[in-house]
Amino acid sequence: xxxxxxxxxxxxxxxxxxxxxxxxxxxxxxxxxxxxxxxxxxxxxxxxxxxxxxxxxxxxxxxxxxxxxxxxxxxxxxxxxxxxxxxxxxxxxxxxxxxxxxxxxxxxxxxxxxxxxxxxxxxxxxxxxxxxxxxxxxxxxxxxxxxxxxxxxxxxxxxxxxxxxxxxxxxxxxxxxxxxxxxxxxxxxxxxxxxxxxxxxxxxxxxxxxxxxxxxxxxxxxxxxxxxxxxxxxxxxxxxxxxxxxxxxxxxxxxxxxxxxxxxxxxxxxxxxxxxxxxxxxxxxxxxxxxxxxxxxxxxxxxxxxxxxxxxxxxxxxxxxxxxxxxxxxxxxxxxxxxxxxxxxxxxxxxxxxxxxxxxxxxxxxxxxxxxxxxxxxxxxxxxxxxxxxxxxxxxxxxxxxxxxxxxxxxxxxxxxxxxxxxxxxxxxxxxxxxxxxxxxxxxxxxxxxxxxxxxxxxxxxxxxxxxxxxxxxxxxxxxxxxxxxxxxxxxxxxxxxxxxxxxxxxxxxxxxxxxxxxxxxxxxxxxxxxxxxxx
Amino acid sequence: xxxxxxxxxxxxxxxxxxxxxxxxxxxxxxxxxxxxxxxxxxxxxxxxxxxxxxxxxxxxxxxxxxxxxxxxxxxxxxxxxxxxxxxxxxxxxxxxxxxxxxxxxxxxxxxxxxxxxxxxxxxxxxxxxxxxxxxxxxxxxxxxxxxxxxxxxxxxxxxxxxxxxxxxxxxxxxxxxxxxxxxxxxxxxxxxxxxxxxxxxxxxxxxxxxxxxxxxxxxxxxxxxxxxxxxxxxxxxxxxxxxxxxxxxxxxxxxxxxxxxxxxxxxxxxxxxxxxxxxxxxxxxxxxxxxxxxxxxxxxxxxxxxxxxxxxxxxxxxxxxxxxxxxxxxxxxxxxxxxxxxxxxxxxxxxxxxxxxxxxxxxxxxxxxxxxxxxxxxxxxxxxxxxxxxxxxxxxxxxxxxxxxxxxxxxxxxxxxxxxxxxxxxxxxx
Numbered sequence: 001x002x003x004x005x006x007x008x009x010x011x012x013x014x015x016x017x018x019x020x021x022x023x024x025x026x027x028x029x030x031x032x033x034x035x036x037x038x039x040x041x042x043x044x045x046x047x048x049x050x051x052x053x054x055x056x057x058x059x060x061x062x063x064x065x066x067x068x069x070x071x072x073x074x075x076x077x078x079x080x081x082x083x084x085x086x087x088x089x090x091x092x093x094x095x096x097x098x099x100x101x102x103x104x105x106x107x108x109x110x111x112x113x114x115x116x117x118x119x120x121x122x123x124x125x126x127x128x129x130x131x132x133x134x135x136x137x138x139x140x141x142x143x144x145x146x147x148x149x150x151x152x153x154x155x156x157x158x159x160x161x162x163x164x165x166x167x168x169x170x171x172x173x174x175x176x177x178x179x180x181x182x183x184x185x186x187x188x189x190x191x192x193x194x195x196x197x198x199x200x201x202x203x204x205x206x207x208x209x210x211x212x213x214x215x216x217x218x219x220x221x222x223x224x225x226x227x228x229x230x231x232x233x234x235x236x237x238x239x240x241x242x243x244x245x246x247x248x249x250x251x252x253x254x255x256x257x258x259x260x261x262x263x264x265x266x267x268x269x270x271x272x273x274x275x276x277x278x279x280x281x282x283x284x285x286x287x288x289x290x291x292x293x294x295x296x297x298x299x300x301x302x303x304x305x306x307x308x309x310x311x312x313x314x315x316x317x318x319x320x321x322x323x324x325x326x327x328x329x330x331x332x333x334x335x336x337x338x339x340x341x342x343x344x345x346x347x348x349x350x351x352x353x354x355x356x357x358x359x360x361x362x363x364x365x366x367x368x369x370x371x372x373x374x375x376x377x378x379x380x381x382x383x384x385x386x387x388x389x390x391x392x393x394x395x396x397x398x399x400x401x402x403x404x405x406x407x408x409x410x411x412x413x414x415x416x417x418x419x420x421x422x423x424x425x426x427x428x429x430x431x432x433x434x435x436x437x438x439x440x441x442x443x444x445x446x447x448x449x450x451x452x453x454x455x456x457x458x459x460x461x462x463x464x465x466x467x468x469x470x471x472x473x474x475x476x477x478x479x480x481x482x483x484x485x486x487x488x489x490x491x492x493x494x495x496x497x498x499x500x501x502x503x504x505x506x507x508x509x510x511x512x513x514x515x516x517x518x519x520x521x522x523x524x525x526x527x528x529x530x531x532x533x534x535x536x
Numbered sequence: 537x538x539x540x541x542x543x544x545x546x547x548x549x550x551x552x553x554x555x556x557x558x559x560x561x562x563x564x565x566x567x568x569x570x571x572x573x574x575x576x577x578x579x580x581x582x583x584x585x586x587x588x589x590x591x592x593x594x595x596x597x598x599x600x601x602x603x604x605x606x607x608x609x610x611x612x613x614x615x616x617x618x619x620x621x622x623x624x625x626x627x628x629x630x631x632x633x634x635x636x637x638x639x640x641x642x643x644x645x646x647x648x649x650x651x652x653x654x655x656x657x658x659x660x661x662x663x664x665x666x667x668x669x670x671x672x673x674x675x676x677x678x679x680x681x682x683x684x685x686x687x688x689x690x691x692x693x694x695x696x697x698x699x700x701x702x703x704x705x706x707x708x709x710x711x712x713x714x715x716x717x718x719x720x721x722x723x724x725x726x727x728x729x730x731x732x733x734x735x736x737x738x739x740x741x742x743x744x745x746x747x748x749x750x751x752x753x754x755x756x757x758x759x760x761x762x763x764x765x766x767x768x769x770x771x772x773x774x775x776x777x778x779x780x781x782x783x784x785x786x787x788x789x790x791x792x793x794x795x796x797x798x799x800x801x802x803x804x805x806x807x808x809x810x811x812x813x814x815x816x817x818x819x820x821x822x823x824x825x826x827x828x829x830x831x832x833x834x835x836x837x838x839x840x841x842x843x844x845x846x847x848x849x850x851x852x853x854x855x856x857x858x859x860x861x862x863x864x865x866x867x868x869x870x871x872x873x874x875x876x877x878x879x880x881x882x883x884x885x886x887x888x889x890x891x892x893x894x895x896x897x898x899x900x901x902x903x904x905x906x907x908x909x910x911x912x913x914x915x916x917x918x919x920x921x922x923x924x925x926x927x928x929x930x931x932x933x934x935x936x937x938x939x940x941x942x943x944x945x946x947x948x949x950x951x952x953x954x955x956x957x958x959x960x961x962x963x964x965x966x
Contacts, residue, residue: 363758365758382762447713447762447765449715452719455773456730456731456777457729459730504749505746508743521743525750526750530751530766534762
């Protein structure tokens, strides 16, 4: 597939004008979810047939409930929720569950968190603004705003708006060109920062042409705080008339083309007419988020797809180029078209994906598909992010108030012999810092990245060895041993124990002095299993 | 830590794992441990002493006694264990180990900004261009570390300068991936965190038996790299809990006379930890010493009165200790910061950042020691001979440690050099 070969002609000024009616609220609501899900399955089946690969059977309700809860709301379900769902015989229960999870505010928070991780991995955003940005972006997702509107705001935010977090995280026009194209267009033009790229068709001028759109961004301290603006500062002389927006490639040892002047140019697209002063980002944002921009929708659906399936159509997920060979090119196009038609509606696309048989398949391989992990014959086994692991642990423990102390004091604290300035980080912050070992930037979610320190912490840190509320509750309720073991399995693995597991666990409890110690030990065992820490 | 580069295909790997070939079984960890305790040491090891902030060459290893006062500064040169080599009079103990040292006085690097120079001198490459390069410890540990070792292959300790948020310890494994990140020992008094279980011994064993059974059954039903990797990591963590090698992290174990030789400073104790870790086979340890960013008088005073004595004691004790134990020939010790400092003292009685001409020092590792390589001009403003760039420095380190610096690596289908292509090894060291 060579979609972007067609871009130069696909984009016209007319297209830009059309695209300016950005959708405040996405319109996925009335669309045919089941139909799209079927179309997804058809495309996947064609590829499986081509290689004579049989798909795994449908996941059972327990496997599906755990997976879809983790994927949409970023944590495992409670034991009560699991017991209720597993008892349901409603034939519509999976569809209803998806709707319910998408209506949960933790949906927006989860996806906002993913974007914050990505922005953190590639830049240095202002920490003081993280909470505000999380709230803003989470609300946008929860309200169902169109992705075009959201990205438009992230790119153009002025003043002290939380949406300006993304732009502020990037320190210079070149970095902004790199992250904007990767995050929102799914291409890695930054490889051409220093010279034309030998292995794809990105030119150095593509990179710097995009960078030129950010040359007027500055941060100014005003009374109301630090302000993001592109307007000329008072007293500054405007540039010579007619010079438009340009950037000079800085000189550097490894770079060719230093000193060359490059005009602001849309990626593989036209050179827009721009004024000599004032904001340039609106013109760029219009182009980036236009319905007709083939990169934009493709990048968004691809990122979502990879979130749910653990694997994208190309790898890395943000590196489409001329020679990319996506595993399912037609499916990718279908998803992108549907996304645009729905008004860039994330919730709609998630509904379509989660309704598909492909998503609802078991992660357990069968003989006829065990040798393939690209064609989606079974669900991938994914790792949890640090946020998801923390929220899942806390959910399973029954929401204890966790003490800090997971991480050692900051080095300078020890060194200077005194306490650090400011408050100690919360137990959650400590956990995230310690357990976030992923290479977020790579987009890979199937690789286990915890090392020995993380495993030791989960086994031996005092936070996970105290008697948690869930155990106290079971002891106080005088639940039978068997019932208690069932509840602990539901609370952690979202399933009932097998007969053998029941036997092992009752035996373990019987060898302890009291029930609380027994249940705490059972929980400890469950927390440290691969089944618990993975999303399968 | 977890090996993803075995040369097996993923499928082979899963099959082997399912068959129980890979990964020590839980019941077998005792014999596996015994092997590791007596296991072969890697051929060479490396200790990087990182002088965060950029140490002044005129106050340490490249004095200009004949220059005017505003160049020369306050210190005088003293004789060392090598005739003809002089160092600062604030380093009397280091002066006695110079026969183990090679001073590179021709360091010349392009970057004079802490943020970028710290990364440049840690990775050998400038930031940018869409590639994250690994820090030196990750690079070296990946090349010469023992992938099957229970002990980490790369440990970082010590304190970075002033602001640990803006200037954190550099621990990026870059394109090698998180498995190649170092174990960070934040608190030397506590060593590795969370090494002791909470449950009583019998209870703990009881739990492990059930855990093992559940681990195996899930990895069999849903075989995946992730499930297998988690299982292996848990098993290795358990091995570490039982390992005698891990007691290397416990400085309380050290006889007082030895630990006092290193001084009671945090840096000195970090040097002691580095020696203990290298002794049990850890191939790369980095120890930070902060407060070299001597722009103005108060910082200068702190550096002269606190930091230089800590360095003198810690570094000399480390080299002597390695030498006494017969480990110096196989252990390269690097003394460096991100850049040097301006030849001229500024109007605040300090010196500012300077990359054009500065010094690093190498000890041990089998190099030709007892020499000074390179020369700066009378003021120390320019390199006159023996210029060493960032790439040259990295190529040299690789060569000393037996790593082919011309090696290519492929990252995301992009061929990259381990070390800058044009780099030249400092041949006088061999």
